[in-house]
Amino acid sequence: MTTAAPRAPWRAAFERRAHENRLSEGEGLPALPWLEALRRAAFERFVAEGFPPSTDEAWLSTNLQPFEEASYAPLPLATAPVGCAAIDPVLRALPKAGRIVFVDGRPAPALGTPLPAGVSVLTLAEAALREPAALRQALALPEREEAHPFVRLSTAFLGQGLWLRCAPGAHVTEPVVVLHVRTRDVGPLALHPRLLVEVGTQARLTLFESYVGLGARADLTNALTQVEVAAGGVLEHVRVQREGHGTTHVGLLKVRLGRDARLHALALSFGAALTRLETEVRLLGEGAHADLDGLFVVDGARRADLVTRVEHLVPRATSRQLVKGVLDGESRGAFTGRVRVAPGAIKTDARQNNHNLLLSPRAQVESRPQLEIDADDVKCSHGATIGRLDEPALFYLRSRGIPVVQARELLVHAFAAEVLARLPDGAARAALDLVLAGGLHEARSPGRAP
Amino acid sequence: MTLKINDLHVEVDGKPILRGLTLEVKPGEVHAIMGPNGSGKSTFAQVLAGSEAFTVTGGSVTWEGRDLLSLAAEERAREGLFLAFQYPVEIPGIHNAYFLRTALNAQRKHRGLPELDAVDFLALAKDKARLLEMDEKFLQRSLNEGFSGGEKKRNEVLQMLVLEPRLAVLDETDSGLDIDALRVVAKGVNALRDGKRSFIVITHYQRLLDLIVPDVVHVLAGGAIARSGDRGLALELEKHGYAFLGRADVVPAAQGSAGQGSAGLGRRSSGQPGAAR
Numbered sequence: 250m251t252t253a254a255p256r257a258p259w260r261a262a263f264e265r266r267a268h269e270n271r272l273s274e275g276e277g278l279p280a281l282p283w284l285e286a287l288r289r290a291a292f293e294r295f296v297a298e299g300f301p302p303s304t305d306e307a308w309l310s311t312n313l314q315p316f317e318e319a320s321y322a323p324l325p326l327a328t329a330p331v332g333c334a335a336i337d338p339v340l341r342a343l344p345k346a347g348r349i350v351f352v353d354g355r356p357a358p359a360l361g362t363p364l365p366a367g368v369s370v371l372t373l374a375e376a377a378l379r380e381p382a383a384l385r386q387a388l389a390l391p392e393r394e395e396a397h398p399f400v401r402l403s404t405a406f407l408g409q410g411l412w413l414r415c416a417p418g419a420h421v422t423e424p425v426v427v428l429h430v431r432t433r434d435v436g437p438l439a440l441h442p443r444l445l446v447e448v449g450t451q452a453r454l455t456l457f458e459s460y461v462g463l464g465a466r467a468d469l470t471n472a473l474t475q476v477e478v479a480a481g482g483v484l485e486h487v488r489v490q491r492e493g494h495g496t497t498h499v500g501l502l503k504v505r506l507g508r509d510a511r512l513h514a515l516a517l518s519f520g521a522a523l524t525r526l527e528t529e530v531r532l533l534g535e536g537a538h539a540d541l542d543g544l545f546v547v548d549g550a551r552r553a554d555l556v557t558r559v560e561h562l563v564p565r566a567t568s569r570q571l572v573k574g575v576l577d578g579e580s581r582g583a584f585t586g587r588v589r590v591a592p593g594a595i596k597t598d599a600r601q602n603n604h605n606l607l608l609s610p611r612a613q614v615e616s617r618p619q620l621e622i623d624a625d626d627v628k629c630s631h632g633a634t635i636g637r638l639d640e641p642a643l644f645y646l647r648s649r650g651i652p653v654v655q656a657r658e659l660l661v662h663a664f665a666a667e668v669l670a671r672l673p674d675g676a677a678r679a680a681l682d683l684v685l686a687g688g689l690h691e692a693r694s695p696g697r698a699p
Numbered sequence: 700m701t702l703k704i705n706d707l708h709v710e711v712d713g714k715p716i717l718r719g720l721t722l723e724v725k726p727g728e729v730h731a732i733m734g735p736n737g738s739g740k741s742t743f744a745q746v747l748a749g750s751e752a753f754t755v756t757g758g759s760v761t762w763e764g765r766d767l768l769s770l771a772a773e774e775r776a777r778e779g780l781f782l783a784f785q786y787p788v789e790i791p792g793i794h795n796a797y798f799l800r801t802a803l804n805a806q807r808k809h810r811g812l813p814e815l816d817a818v819d820f821l822a823l824a825k826d827k828a829r830l831l832e833m834d835e836k837f838l839q840r841s842l843n844e845g846f847s848g849g850e851k852k853r854n855e856v857l858q859m860l861v862l863e864p865r866l867a868v869l870d871e872t873d874s875g876l877d878i879d880a881l882r883v884v885a886k887g888v889n890a891l892r893d894g895k896r897s898f899i900v901i902t903h904y905q906r907l908l909d910l911i912v913p914d915v916v917h918v919l920a921g922g923a924i925a926r927s928g929d930r931g932l933a934l935e936l937e938k939h940g941y942a943f944l945g946r947a948d949v950v951p952a953a954q955g956s957a958g959q960g961s962a963g964l965g966r967r968s969s970g971q972p973g974a975a976r
Contacts, residue, residue: 639788639790641788642790644749644751644752644788645787646790646793646798646802647749647776648749648773649773649776649781649799649805649858649862650806651798651801651802651805652805655801656773659798660793663793666792667792
C-alpha cells in the first residue's frame, strides 16, 4: 500500500522544525537563506530516496521501513535536571575533562565544565553568523560524498551542533567530553547532533563522545561527526554508545587525515535496540595513520552493525583495525570493513581484524571484510573469527571457586578488553574499562544454564 | 575429611575411561597415583575437580559424607578441593593476581570470612611466591599467558598455597620440571602438609615421591586401581616399569599395602577387564 505523500511525518517534522527554531531564541540556527536552502535540498533528497529497502546489502537486511512513517515528539523547551556524574562513568572517571552536555537534545551549559586551553568551541548558530563561508563548506561536504539517508536527515534537521577546534601546535592533555543524555520522561525524540572537529597542524586532542539513555523510548539518535586532522595532528576519538534499549542509534564518524596525521578511533556500543556505528577515514596525506577499533555488545533481540570504510588515497599511509563483537540471546551483529586502496597509493599497509564471541546458540554474527585494491606494492590483510567461550578456560576458573556467572564475565571481559589496550591514555583506558565492565554486566542475560 | 571413591565409572564420548575405581583418602594422607599413559589418571583428576567434559556413569564420590559429584566445580573448590592442572589454561586478558584474588575471595565469602583487599592480597601472594622462588612479576601478567611449562606449574602451586585447600590433587605437576623446580614445587606441597590436609599426587616419576613422601602408592591401569602398596611399589615400578601389571590379577593389590587408607583398595583390581593392558 502506498500513501499519497511518502514520509509525511518527516515532512511535518521538517516544517515544524523551522518554526521551533524561531521559538527558541538564540539556540536554533539563524534563518540564513543558504542554510535554509542546504537543509531543504537535503530534506528533499531524503524524501526522494527514502530509507534503503530491507534487501539492501549495505544495511544487512536491517528493516528500516518502520522509520518511513516514524514520528517523534517535539524537543522539550526546558532541560530536565540531570546529575551527569551519576549517569556517565566516563565523566566520573575523568574528573578533569572539559565537558559539553546536551540533555534531550538541548544544551545544558550548567552541567558543562571549562574546556582545556587550546580548545575552542562555537555552536553552529554562532558559526553561521561569524564564519558562514567556512561553515557552509563544511556542512556541504558529507552531502557531496557518498551519503545515506541519515546523512540527509542530519543536514535537514540541523539544529544543535558544535564546531570544536584544537589550535595548531596545542598539545591538549585533558580530554574533551561531549555528552548527550536522554532522560526518561520525554519522547520519543529524534536527535541529530552534528559535531565538527578541527585538529590543527601538530596539535593533539583526546575527544570523547558519549551517548547515554536513561529511558526505553523508541528514540532515534542520528549523530554525525566530521573531523579534519591537519598535517602532523593527532586525534584520539572515543565514542561510547549506552543508549536506552528502545533507541535506534546511527552514528557516523567521517575523518580526513592530512600528511603524517594520526587518528585512533574507538567505537564502543553497549546500548540501544538497533545500532549502526560507521567510521569512515580518508587518508589524504602521505604518512597518515589510522587505528580503527571497535566493540559491540548485544543481547536479547537487539542488533548492532559496525561499519568501517578506510580510503587509502595516497602512498605510504597505514591503517589498523581491530573490531570485536560479543553477542548473547537472539541478538544479531555484523562487522563490515571496507578498505579501498586507490590507484597510485603504493606502500599502503592496511590490516583488519575482526573477532566475535557468541554467548548463545541463537545469536548470529556476520563478518564481512571488503578489500578493493587498485594499486601495486601494497600490504593488505584481514582476519576474522567467530567463536564461543572456551570451556577449558571456564572450567579452570570455576575449579578455583569462581562462580560460573562471574567466570563467564571474566572471560568475556578478557575478550573485549583487548580493544582498549591500544589506547595510549591510561586514564581514558581505566575509564573505559569501567564502562566496559558495566556494559558487559548489563548486557548479560540472566539465568542462563552454565 | 575423608574422600571416598567407590566403583567410579566415567566415560567420554561413550568411551569408558574409568571402570570401577575405588579409593579412600583419609585426612592427612598423601596418596600417589602412578600408571601407564592412557590409564585414566588425568580423567580421574578432572572428574574429581568437576569437569563437565566427562560423564560419570556409575559409582560414587563422597567428601566428608557429602556427594561430591552433585556439586559444581566452583562448589567443590569452595569446599576445599584443589586441582593443580597438568596443562594449566592460558587466558590472555585476565590478570593473574586479580584472578587469584577473585578466587580466594569467592572462597572466603563462602566460608563467611572477610574478603581481602588488593593490598593485603598482594602481600599474601608475594609471600607465597617467595616461598616458590617465583618472580613476583608473574603476578602482574595475564593468567599463564606465555608462561613456560615450569612457570605454569609453579603458578599452579602458588594458587594452591594461596587457596589452602583441604584436599589437593596434583596432576603430573612434576612433568617438564627440572630438578630445581621439582624441589621448589615439593617444598610448596610440603609446606601445606599439616596432618589434616590430604593430597593425591599423580606422577610418572619416583623422584617426586622422594621429595613428597606418600603414605600409599597406587597403580592405575585400565581405569581402575590395579595395585596399591607403600613407597616400595614406586621403587619397584621405577625399576621394572608396568610390565608386572600382567600379573596384577594373580597378586592381590592390597597385599603389601602399609597405609590404613589403602585398606580394601585393591579389591576391585582382580578381574578388572582393563587391568592387563
